Amino acid sequence: MSLRKLPEIKAFTRPGAYQPDAPADALDQWRPRAAEADEKATISVYDVIGEDMWTGEGVTARRVAGALRAIGKNPITVNVNSPGGDMFEGLAIYNLLREHPAEVTVKVMGLAASAASIIAMAGDRIEMGLGSMFMVHNSWGLVMGNQNDMRDAAETFAEFDAAMADIYTARTGLGRDEIEAMMNAETWLRTERAIEMGFAEATFEAPAYDDKEAQGMKARARLDATLAKAGMPRVERRTLLREAAGTPSAAGTATLSAGFDVDAARRLLETLKA
Template sequence: MSLRNLPKIKAFDRPDGVQWDAPTDVLSKWALSPQAAEADDPRTISIYDQIGEDPWTGAGMTAKRVAGILRSIGSVDVTVNINSPGGDFFEGLAIYNLLREHPAKVSVRVMGYAASAASIIAMAGDEIEMGMGSFFMIHNAWGVAVGNQHDMRATAEVLAPFDQAMSEIYEARTGQKKSDVVAMMDAETWISSGDAVKKGFADSVTDRANIEASASAPSAVIAKRKLDSILASQGMPRSERRKMMRDISSGTQDATAPVTQDADISAGLSQLIQTMKK
């Protein structure tokens, strides 16, 4: 169990009609961030992708994958490296619970961004270390829903318990007043490494390079991330973005064809698509 007195969050039933996603502003920042190298230590869990499974590519970090890694690691200390824009809050809370219940020490290292659902995962650390220039970002649960006014009200009711759960986690881990935590979530707050230590979101800041082993991601990876953030900014749901990128990668999407019906995509989009195909 956690060495800290962290709340266990009850398992939620996955709500119908809501598509979880990372906020578009976070996606755009994360898209250009370096890609950390995989750790050699078998006791290290590397979370360098969005939270939640990508149904088209199989990428993304899920609770099922983390559970499998923890089983293989056994009852020994574990390190969790994070550089993620967040994503599926349902999966993020489940991963938090898994790490909280791990019988040995959990050390978290924020290597770039621990945003949205990824910030919840980070809170499970008995010790949290942040690299210079790294950030937390906390906000209210973010999802996409379609429907009439009754559907929208129902969605708000669905999201409210997630906000409550997150505020309880932040409050317990940081020692901040509940009202202050809620205000930060309402405002979508970016927290730098130094400020995170002051506010209790982290325990220390390291001057070690926050991304190890590589200065930049491969061009195809950067292209995929940029395309994802552009399409997200145009309001395209995550599931549709993933299908489009799968089609592009397999060569079935015409790079010159419109990719949205109602929005203009930047002039560089075709170039991004061509880079992804290489």
């Protein structure tokens, strides 16, 4: 029930060997920020999409559905700063926001990349903070298994790419060929260019956050991006980062306040660079 005529996208069957992850270059560009207390009609998307390596759960469709139930049939604002992640969760969140009966305003507070860019497209109005960025690309994820697993995943990814192209085309008014070329090339758009191409309508000045929690989140993100670029799978990064944080227990019990050792992260980063 979006005020715009945005396409409804069917749910896809998740390949059995699929492992969600945010793209390494998006993790590298992402600058985490500590989430402010949400106002009654505001939803903050300030984490990876889907399961998160620190809290056990990042921004999920279940969480967004709960927030929408609490807000009711009222206009909402969705603040986005995310490198993306699980494309299936991203599409589910897009469909939830698309079905909201009142106006949806999306504010890109820093980065809306990959699956997060799909979530942003559900806005009736999209605003970008000065210096913010969009990133669009083809479906991305890790798949392990035999030739049948790989073939099944490739077919699903192709269908997912077509669905994303439908969304971007409907939202921007750009030609389908141009959208597909942008996705194939992995395209990064700064605020002015995003508005020019129809991915957003206006700018705003985002508030600055530089508190201790945000600094720790930035250190973790830089370390995670370095490990991802080195080719380390997410499950192995999760184990190593928990050890660096001094929380060797299961991912579900780790929290953002678990006393992450920033100095240890910096030393490890310098070792990796060397």
